Amino acid sequence: MTTPAFVADPTVEVDRASKWFGQKVAVSAVSCNFGQGITGLLGPNGAGKTTLLRLICGLASPSEGTVTVLGENLRRNPDAYRQLSLVPEEDAVYPQMTARQYIEYGARLSGLTNVADRAADALRVVDLSGSADRTLGGFSKGMRQRAKVAAALVTDPQILILDEPLNGTDPVQRAHLIEVFRRLAADGKTVIVSSHVLAEVERMADRVLAMVDGKLAAAGDVVSIRAAMSDIPFRVRIEGDHLRKLASELVARSDVAAVEVGKDAIHIEAEDLSALGRDIAVIARDLDMRLTAFQPEDESLESVFRYLVRR
Amino acid sequence: MRAALAIATVSYRQLLLAKRSYLLGGLSLLPAVIMYVGSSKMTDSRAFEFLHEGPSGVLIIAVAPIVALVLATSALGEERRQGTMSFLTIRPIPRWAIIAAKGLATWAAVFTLVGTGGLAVSAALGLRTGNWETVTPMLVMLGINTLIYVALFVPLGFLFKRAMLFGLGYVFIWDSGIANVPGLSPLSIYRIGLSAYIGILPESARFLEEPLGNVTPGAGGALAKSIVMAAIGLLAMTTFLKRRDLV
Numbered sequence: 200m201t202t203p204a205f206v207a208d209p210t211v212e213v214d215r216a217s218k219w220f221g222q223k224v225a226v227s228a229v230s231c232n233f234g235q236g237i238t239g240l241l242g243p244n245g246a247g248k249t250t251l252l253r254l255i256c257g258l259a260s261p262s263e264g265t266v267t268v269l270g271e272n273l274r275r276n277p278d279a280y281r282q283l284s285l286v287p288e289e290d291a292v293y294p295q296m297t298a299r300q301y302i303e304y305g306a307r308l309s310g311l312t313n314v315a316d317r318a319a320d321a322l323r324v325v326d327l328s329g330s331a332d333r334t335l336g337g338f339s340k341g342m343r344q345r346a347k348v349a350a351a352l353v354t355d356p357q358i359l360i361l362d363e364p365l366n367g368t369d370p371v372q373r374a375h376l377i378e379v380f381r382r383l384a385a386d387g388k389t390v391i392v393s394s395h396v397l398a399e400v401e402r403m404a405d406r407v408l409a410m411v412d413g414k415l416a417a418a419g420d421v422v423s424i425r426a427a428m429s430d431i432p433f434r435v436r437i438e439g440d441h442l443r444k445l446a447s448e449l450v451a452r453s454d455v456a457a458v459e460v461g462k463d464a465i466h467i468e469a470e471d472l473s474a475l476g477r478d479i480a481v482i483a484r485d486l487d488m489r490l491t492a493f494q495p496e497d498e499s500l501e502s503v504f505r506y507l508v509r510r
Numbered sequence: 511m512r513a514a515l516a517i518a519t520v521s522y523r524q525l526l527l528a529k530r531s532y533l534l535g536g537l538s539l540l541p542a543v544i545m546y547v548g549s550s551k552m553t554d555s556r557a558f559e560f561l562h563e564g565p566s567g568v569l570i571i572a573v574a575p576i577v578a579l580v581l582a583t584s585a586l587g588e589e590r591r592q593g594t595m596s597f598l599t600i601r602p603i604p605r606w607a608i609i610a611a612k613g614l615a616t617w618a619a620v621f622t623l624v625g626t627g628g629l630a631v632s633a634a635l636g637l638r639t640g641n642w643e644t645v646t647p648m649l650v651m652l653g654i655n656t657l658i659y660v661a662l663f664v665p666l667g668f669l670f671k672r673a674m675l676f677g678l679g680y681v682f683i684w685d686s687g688i689a690n691v692p693g694l695s696p697l698s699i700y701r702i703g704l705s706a707y708i709g710i711l712p713e714s715a716r717f718l719e720e721p722l723g724n725v726t727p728g729a730g731g732a733l734a735k736s737i738v739m740a741a742i743g744l745l746a747m748t749t750f751l752k753r754r755d756l757v
Contacts, residue, residue, distance in 0.1 A: 256600055258596055258600070260755065265677065277601070277603060277605070279602075280601050280602045280603075281602045283600065284600070285596060289593040290593060291594045292592075293592075293594060294592075295524065304516060304520055306598065307512060307513060308513045308516055308517065308598065308603065309513070309602060310512050310513050310602060311602075334743075
């Protein structure tokens with residue numbers, strides 16, 4: 200299948216996977232797959248990204264549907280973990296260990312030999328060699344993130360799962376990590392990166408899957424996701440006097456989709472926010488009214504994603 | 511095998527190097543201090559009785575379960591709380607090997623502290639009276655008891671946030687209280703270890719049998735029970751880890 204949610208030669212396959220915890224549905228009938236290169240899993244907090252990643256990693260089992268990694272169910276065949284590494288969102292480090300001990304421990308857990316050299320290489324890749332013998336408890340959030348990435352890379356996995364890997368990193372570290380991920384993708388690895396920040400995903404992902412409320416909302420390359428977002432009607436709150444006159448003026452405009460008159464304000468849905476912003480002062484002057492507020496109400500990424508789901 | 515060894519080594523070190531372990535180590539040595547100081551003016555036979563009336567009783571009824579409870583509930587519980595459980599489970603290691611390695615390391619850490627206490631309390635008797643025959647039975651008893659405690663408390667620590675409270679309830683309400691009812695004594699952990707202790711000591715020490723209730727003295731039976739308990743604990747935790755989500 201080669202719809203935007205699917206690629207040829209997948210390494211990770213999700214087939215109508217659902218996951219619910221009691222009454223709460225975290226992932227709802229998601230079907231997609233992942234192959235070589237970087238796939239960004241985009242969505243607001245609580246969209247189900249982490250749960251989907253946990254399903255892929257075998258940390259949770261789907262309530263319905265299936266998830267396979269290189270054709271294997273990880274929960275039944277732990278040997279397949281040789282090909283997969285996870286950088287979890289939470290601070291999953293041992294605070295009393297040094298970065299070197301932590302990464303060497305990860306290598307030993309994967310049954311590797313020559314762990315000292317491998318750990319040194321991984322530390323070099325994430326630019327932590329200089330702090331290798333400091334304990335993780337004394338690291339900044341960004342340094343801990345890099346230590347987690349090094350611990351994931353030390354096993355040289357075919358599939359790398361990164362849950363919000365850039366959280367807490369400064370711009371320099373961020374650029375460096377993005378470069379590392381891009382290099383891995385260029386080497387033919389499958390890299391799945393979750394984030395709630397579109398700009399972050401834009402910088403590294405070749406393909407984007409957008410999730411909202413546990414569902415797959417959109418899929419495709421970054422350009423097409425951007426295009427899908429560009430025609431979202433924006434909701435604006437306007438305050439001032441003579442609001443009814445303003446409402447009747449605005450309702451006649453072709454770029455205004457809806458007008459709702461409230462007690463103290465009017466709420467409008469406009470397709471071109473910047474054009475309306477330019478015109479509203481002129482309209483107010485013509486109507487001899489005083490504007491006290493012109494405020495976009497839902498510019499949040501969450502509302503953008505919700506719009507994508509409704510489409 | 512290499513991975514399981516890594517888990518066991520790291521866990522053992524983590525458990526013993528934590529600050530609380532110094533406190534627990536001191537607690538484990540307390541009965542030996544009581545024994546050495548308290549028996550200074552006693553005859554040999556009175557010192558032997560004193561060991562069993564006081565110091566060794568404190569060690570097996572209070573110190574051993576408390577040390578086991580603190581370390582065992584943190585063994586997997588802390589991994590879960592600090593989010594490092596996935597660091598262990600996303601590996602090419604069967605779940606039973608993770609649990610076995612964790613359990614073994616925990617038992618070794620508990621036995622290092624409690625066994626040292628046991629060795630010290632027996633040595634205190636030996637130094638006072640020249641009687642060293644309690645050393646081996648003491649270590650066997652503590653080895654058996656701590657194995658069962660670990661088998662019980664490691665899953666407890668993983669499953670419940672208030673594991674310490676439940677564990678203390680078990681130790682002080684059940685083991686030291688309700689299990690005094692003769693029919694229930696075989697379900698008392700400290701009595702299982704005590705049966706091994708009495709089974710190894712010479713016939714002259716059989717006066718210690720009274721607290722055993724229905725439990726028959728003998729090291730073989732006690733060892734078998736502890737191994738069965740450890741196997742049940744391992745099986746239960748493995749099944750849980752395989753079936754339940756790690757969230």
